[in-house]
Amino acid sequence: MLTIALVDRIGSGLWASVSVLYFTYVSGLSVTQVGTLAATAGAIGIAGAPLGGRIADRFPLTRVLLAVQLLRALASLALLTTHDYALLLAFSAVGSLGDRAASVLTRLYATRVAGPGRVRYQAVHRTIANAGWALGGLAAAAALALGTTSAYQWLLSGDALSFLASALLTLRCGEPPSASRIVATSKTGAPATKPAGTNPWRDRTYLAYVATETVLFLDDAVFKVGLPLWIAHAGNAPHGLAPLLLVLNNVMVVALQVPLARFGATTAAARALLLPLSAVFALGGVAMALSATGRAVTATLLLAASAAAFTLAEMLHATISWELSVALAPRTAQGAYLGVHGLALRPTQRRATGRHRGHHHRPGRLVDLRRDHRPDQPDSAPPDPRSPRCDAIVSADGYCE
Secondary structure (H helix, E strand, O other), X not given: OHHHHHHHHHHHHHHHOOHHHHHHHHOOOOHHHHHHHHHHHHHHHOOHHHHHHHHHOOOOHHHHHHHHHHHHHHHHHHHOOOOOHHHHHHHHHHHHHHHHHHHHHHHHHHHHHHHHHHHHHHHHHHHHHHHHHHHXXXXXXXXXXOOOHHHHHHHHHHHXXXXXXXXXXXXXXXXXXXXXXXXXXXXXXXXXXXXXXXXXXXXXXXXXXXXXHHHHOOHHHHHHHHHHHHHHHHOOOOOOHHHHHHHHHHHHHHHHHHHHHHHHOOHHHHHHOHHHHHHHHHHHHHHHHHHHHOOHHHHHHHHHHHHHHHHHHHHXXXXXXXXXXXXXXXXXXXXXXHHHHOOOOOOOOOOOOOOOXXXXXXXOOOOOOOOOOOOOOOOOOOOOOOOOOOOOOEOOOOOEO
């Protein structure tokens, strides 16, 4: 399953970094259309988490995961077949459903297989997943240097092939034991009654926990959206700092996620980390706010400290969230409960918009998302840097990067 995580995330890194560019330049969608597609597909995809978890409680987990991986592959390949907006929206929504379901199913598999060692397994899994994202992103960045329609299509094809490879690898995984699926024999017979307390939608304690999780998972939005926007608009820190902070985030996760896992190895330990987690979140926010009052060097140091704090909070929360979401769920309905918890999780892949990490393209090549310019057409004149349409970084020769 760890190998599957690596292959899956490499494919996700290939597509997530360029999905906006693909829809803009290859499919010819406007910025408004891309935004609507992303929002609609993401909203529909949310249902994938509880749906996948509920199905996994009733059918063999590996078979459900295999079906979901194939669904994701088909959705990715289907995007290559059309530029019709309605069809792109439909295929993106199906893929988003699969992404959400796959996230819950892989967590459920790890929970059933790793048992008491699930926290360390989660840390290793997350480290490998981040490495996969990085590898996929680097490959995508190299392909973007070509600046052609074929490059985007090959990246999307690579994403689909990663799902197919994950499906094939899933066939080699053994079915983990499940308390929710009891096999009746001639000696034991069928269970007389359905286990009680297996509906997460009626469990107020668990729903309240999921609501708090939704707030804590905002670290992803703050770090990957808030910090870059802050740097771009505050004006007292170099714009090149944004990608460096994302590199810092990846390096810290790969280096520290596993060592930090031991501090939340039990339910009691995970609960005790909630207060330190809140303090680290607050420190990150304070450092980010103070960066607006200093000059370039001071702002850079404060933003680096803020990024480090948010990354530490992200790692602590990953450990806490995994352990408490499982500990609060009854063993006979783990899938259904983790599915509801998946509503709070950020998706492993944003199919319509991706984890767009601000890749900077070479001037004169597909450099401004706001230009209605296709990669197979001649380059047009540089946009006016003073125009509101050019709201990204402007390079020395006048092109938006």
